[in-house]
Amino acid sequence: xxxxxxxxxxxxxxxxxxxxxxxxxxxxxxxxxxxxxxxxxxxxxxxxxxxxxxxxxxxxxxxxxxxxxxxxxxxxxxxxxxxxxxxxxxxxxxxxxxxxxxxxxxxxxxxxxxxxxxxxxxxxxxxxxxxxxxxxxxxxxxxxxxxxxxxxxxxxxxxxxxxxxxxxxxxxxxxxxxxxxxxxxxxxxxxxxxxxxxxxxxxxxxxxxxxxxxxxxxxxxxxxxxxxxxxxxxxxxxxxxxxxxxxxxxxxxxxxxxxxxxxxxxxxxxxxxxxxxxxxxxxxxxxxxxxxxxx
Amino acid sequence: xxxxxxxxxxxxxxxxxxxxxxxxxxxxxxxxxxxxxxxxxxxxxxxxxxxxxxxxxxxxxxxxxxxxxxxxxxxxxxxxxxxxxxxxxxxxxxxxxxxxxxxxxxxxxxxxxxxxxxxxxxxxxxxxxxxxxxxxxxxxxxxxxxxxxxxxxxxxxxxxxxxxxxxxxxxxxxxxxxxxxxxxxxxxxxxxxxxxxxxxxxxxxxxxxxxxxxxxxxxxxxxxxxxxxxxxxxxxxxxxxxxxxxxxxxxxxxxxxxxxxxxxxxxxxxxxxxxxxxxxxxxxxxxxxxxxxxxxxxxxxxxxxxxxxxxxxxxxxxxxxxxxxxxxxxxxxxxxxxxxxxxxxxxxxxxxxxxxxxxxxxxxxxxxxxxxxxxxxxxxxxxxxxxxxxxxxxxxxxxxxxxxxx
Numbered sequence: 001x002x003x004x005x006x007x008x009x010x011x012x013x014x015x016x017x018x019x020x021x022x023x024x025x026x027x028x029x030x031x032x033x034x035x036x037x038x039x040x041x042x043x044x045x046x047x048x049x050x051x052x053x054x055x056x057x058x059x060x061x062x063x064x065x066x067x068x069x070x071x072x073x074x075x076x077x078x079x080x081x082x083x084x085x086x087x088x089x090x091x092x093x094x095x096x097x098x099x100x101x102x103x104x105x106x107x108x109x110x111x112x113x114x115x116x117x118x119x120x121x122x123x124x125x126x127x128x129x130x131x132x133x134x135x136x137x138x139x140x141x142x143x144x145x146x147x148x149x150x151x152x153x154x155x156x157x158x159x160x161x162x163x164x165x166x167x168x169x170x171x172x173x174x175x176x177x178x179x180x181x182x183x184x185x186x187x188x189x190x191x192x193x194x195x196x197x198x199x200x201x202x203x204x205x206x207x208x209x210x211x212x213x214x215x216x217x218x219x220x221x222x223x224x225x226x227x228x229x230x231x232x233x234x235x236x237x238x239x240x241x242x243x244x245x246x247x248x249x250x251x252x253x254x255x256x257x258x259x260x261x262x263x264x265x266x267x268x269x270x271x272x273x274x275x276x277x278x279x280x281x282x283x284x285x286x287x288x289x290x291x292x293x294x295x
Numbered sequence: 296x297x298x299x300x301x302x303x304x305x306x307x308x309x310x311x312x313x314x315x316x317x318x319x320x321x322x323x324x325x326x327x328x329x330x331x332x333x334x335x336x337x338x339x340x341x342x343x344x345x346x347x348x349x350x351x352x353x354x355x356x357x358x359x360x361x362x363x364x365x366x367x368x369x370x371x372x373x374x375x376x377x378x379x380x381x382x383x384x385x386x387x388x389x390x391x392x393x394x395x396x397x398x399x400x401x402x403x404x405x406x407x408x409x410x411x412x413x414x415x416x417x418x419x420x421x422x423x424x425x426x427x428x429x430x431x432x433x434x435x436x437x438x439x440x441x442x443x444x445x446x447x448x449x450x451x452x453x454x455x456x457x458x459x460x461x462x463x464x465x466x467x468x469x470x471x472x473x474x475x476x477x478x479x480x481x482x483x484x485x486x487x488x489x490x491x492x493x494x495x496x497x498x499x500x501x502x503x504x505x506x507x508x509x510x511x512x513x514x515x516x517x518x519x520x521x522x523x524x525x526x527x528x529x530x531x532x533x534x535x536x537x538x539x540x541x542x543x544x545x546x547x548x549x550x551x552x553x554x555x556x557x558x559x560x561x562x563x564x565x566x567x568x569x570x571x572x573x574x575x576x577x578x579x580x581x582x583x584x585x586x587x588x589x590x591x592x593x594x595x596x597x598x599x600x601x602x603x604x605x606x607x608x609x610x611x612x613x614x615x616x617x618x619x620x621x622x623x624x625x626x627x628x629x630x631x632x633x634x635x636x637x638x639x640x641x642x643x644x645x646x647x648x649x650x651x652x653x654x655x656x657x658x659x660x661x662x663x664x665x666x667x668x669x670x671x672x673x674x675x676x677x678x679x680x681x682x683x684x685x686x687x688x689x690x691x692x693x694x695x696x697x698x699x700x701x
Contacts, residue, residue: 047366049393132535133543152535155478157684243480244537245681260363262669263385 034276040269047265058270068271070246071254072278074161078168078250079229079282085169087221090176095206097177098184108181112174119171123238126167130154130239154240157247164239164248168232176221183217184210223283230279251275320607321350325365326379327594329355331564334627341623342614349607358594362386369395369599376602377611382429382595383665388421390597396426397598402609410618410634419595428616431561431593432631432654435485435662438548438556441572443470451574455493455521455581462531465554472531474553476539483523483679484664484672486557488589490518492660493580497587504666511697519689521581523682536683560650561593564629567644575649577657590654591662592633625651667700674699 041058043051062068093111097104114122129136130153138150153163187210195205211218233252236242242249242257251271259268328335332355339351358381368374369390380387390396402408403416403425411428419427437458439451444461447468452458462472477483491500495514502508503515526532533539533547548556549569556562557578566573580586596615598608614620616632622641624630629647631654638651664672678695681687687695 046389130538131543132538133533133547152538155535155538155684157686240478241480243478243677243680244684245677245686257673262673263389 037269037272040266041273043266043269045265046263047259051266054266058267061267062270062274067246067249067254068251071242071249071251074248075230075232075250075278077161078165078232079226081162082165082168082172082229082232083222083225086172086176087180087218087225089169090173090180090221091211091218093173094177094180094184095210097181098187108178111177114171115174115178117171119234120238122167122171123235126170127154127239130163154248155244157245160240160244160248164236167239168235171235172225172228176225179217179221180214183214187213219287222286226282226286227279230275230282251278319348319350320604321352322377322604322607322611323352323354323375324377324379324611325354325356325361325375327356327358327361328379328628329357331628331630334623337627338615338620338623341620342611345614346607346610349610351611366390366393366395369601372601374599374601376599376604377608378597378599379430379594380427380597381665382419382427382592384421385669387419387427387595387597391421391424391426395600397600397602397605397608398424398426399428399598399609399612400425402612407609407613408616411616412633415592415595415633418592419597427595427597428612429592429595429633430616430630432590432633433560433593433662434588434590434650434653434659435489435557435559436575436577436588438558438562438566439574439576440548440551440554441574443468443551443554444574451576452579454579458579459521459526459529459531462526462555463529466529466531471533471547471553472555473526473533474544474548474556475532475536476541476544476547477536477680477683478538478540478543480676480680481664482541482544482558483683484675485559485589485662486522487518487675487679488661488663489557489578490522491515491663492587492589493578493584494518496585497658497660500661500663504661504663506700509697510700511694515693515696516689519679519682519692523679523692524689527683532683537680560631563644563646563650566646567629573646575646577653587658587660588653589662590659591665593630670699671696 040051042053042055044054044057045051097107101107128134130138132138132150132152132155137153141147141150151159153159191213192205192209195209200208231252232250233256236248236250236253237256240248242253246254252275255268255271255275258264258271324339326335335353335355339353343349343351354375361378361380365374365378365380366389370393380390387396399408403411408416408428412432415429415432416425419425419429443449443465444451447464449461449464450457452461465472475482475486494517495503495512499508499514503510503512522532527536533544533553539547544553544556544558545562545565547553549565549571551571577586577588596612598605598612602608616634618632618634618636621632621634621636624632625636625638625643625647626641629644631647631650635655636651638648643651664675667675674695678687678692682689682692
């Protein structure tokens with residue numbers, strides 16, 4: 001008995017040493033920076049010298065900050081449209097590919113291509129497409145007699161956010177297609193055939209037979225997109241910098257401006273903390289929602 | 296045995312050579328002369344030739360790249376020995392306040408920088424201590440396409456009313472009158488500076504910048520309306536002005552599609568290289584007012600407080616700002632250094648010559664954004680886009696500017 005106990009203790013010690021590197025990595029690169037950010041969020045600091053502890057002052061300011069609410073509103077629009085559109089379109093395309101469209105492999109590669117491009121490169125390319133002077137989009141519109149629609153897509157407060165979002169959807173669509181297509185490989189085709197024999201329409205087969213079988217994959221894609229929607233930065237920053245007049249500002253670009261342009265690192269940290277809390281809450285809610293649907 | 300001998304010789308050689316090598320110093324220099332990199336490389340090569348023991352390790356960055364990392368790099372000891380950085384209180388001033396910059400009073404007081412204009416020393420001084428050497432003396436105005444003006448029979452305007460008339464004539468001819476886009480936000484700063492100097496006047500503008508007078512002033516509103524509202528609504532700027540960035544504005548002008556471009560003398564090199572016949576005039580004040588072009592410093596050289604080679608860094612700066620080496624700035628880079636330059640014998644482009652002469656003879660006003668705090672500049676950035684987009688009136692923008700510094 002004592003020998004077994006010693007062996008168990010030895011195994012535990014061995015396990016501890018195996019876990020230790022990953023634990024230290026986690027502490028150094030996640031826990032410590034996160035806790036430092038939480039501390040910084042309760043300070044006033046211009047990036048040099050020592051931060052001054054100010055308690056909850058930054059959080060009170062955050063609640064009263066109209067620019068933050070406007071940016072958060074844009075994030076919510078981004079999360080809703082930026083999640084729904086690529087998943088909806090991606091689901092349709094992946095089901096078409098799964099049902100045996102010719103050249104499916106090539107199409108999957110083509111759809112996935114934007115994902116391998118740097119967001120900065122994508123932003124620059126789409127900036128050219130939207131350019132009001134020589135952009136492909138406006139030139140095309142003028143050529144087909146729709147010149148009155150040829151506007152500065154990234155320069156109008158009404159269109160800038162959606163123009164950037166369209167770019168992001170185009171980028172993200174390929175990821176959705178590839179992941180959902182992989183999920184579809186596990187769908188039992190016999191169930192689909194049985195439903196067809198029972199007289200189910202294509203929509204009924206899709207909704208009641210296929211989608212329930214790919215729920216785990218769908219949940220993963222939704223969570224990933226929701227978190228991405230709250231953290232979006234690069235494509236917005238490259239294409240509009242949050243402008244014009246903050247119309248495409250999202251929390252991440254606002255945080256960057258506050259911290260690095262205005263040198264308000266304390267308040268910037270407060271925004272970062274809130275961004276993390278909101279993103280994690282939304283992702284958790286999305287997972288719970290999916291689980292409730294499965295029950 | 297032979298191997299032992301070889302090792303012994305190698306050891307002896309190392310022992311003799313080591314003190315010589317130890318005298319070599321490498322200075323890490325960060326600068327922003329990306330567009331004039333050939334000229335700067337030549338300048339540095341001349342310095343290295345004149346100072347055989349000092350090597351320069353140059354790292355060219357954009358100012359936007361440098362701003363977020365400079366503080367961390369200097370704090371961590373991985374930053375440059377010498378940096379070319381914004382002279383404003385929010386930039387070099389913040390570094391000085393944190394003790395990250397080496398005071399250069401000894402250089403100024405020791406006579407090494409006697410030729411440098413005193414006012415440029417003031418712009419790189421904080422709390423009575425001089426930390427840098429301001430450079431790139433710049434001013435704002437209007438580049439124009441000489442060929443287009445000649446073809447359309449246009450004269451250089453002398454009042455703002457004539458300026459608008461010239462723009463309308465260019466528009467009627469099917470060209471973009473003023474190649475101005477504000478997607479980046481900051482080009483609007485310069486437009487505002489130009490109009491505010493002409494309309495508010497130097498002393499009252501100085502009071503506003505110092506916080507002694509409010510920006511919520513009828514003359515500030517009058518400085519915003521002509522360009523951001525009236526000329527924009529009249530279609531005299533680039534189409535979809537908030538969607539056109541600075542690079543596109545330059546391309547619009549240098550490809551001959553735009554008649555005029557309102558910006559600063561830092562573009563002289565690009566204009567000289569464009570192949571276009573480019574002229575320059577100061578943005579004229581409205582009839583009855585005095586034209587006062589805004590001037591300022593581009594950036595300045597600063598030395599890290601943590602440098603292990605302060606003497607070599609000072610030797611580098613002394614060389615850079617020795618009037619005997621002015622041709623590297625003026626001829627090689629089209630940069631106006633912060634001291635009087637004897638251009639006799641120099642081969643300089645007409646635009647550069649004009650700029651040099653103007654600085655010596657024309658009274659200059661203030662380039663506002665380099666003197667105002669971040670909050671004010673952010674309000675300029677967002678607010679002028681809003682005015683251009685029709686989402687904010689000139690009066691509302693003046694009030695917002697005032698509120699940003701209260």
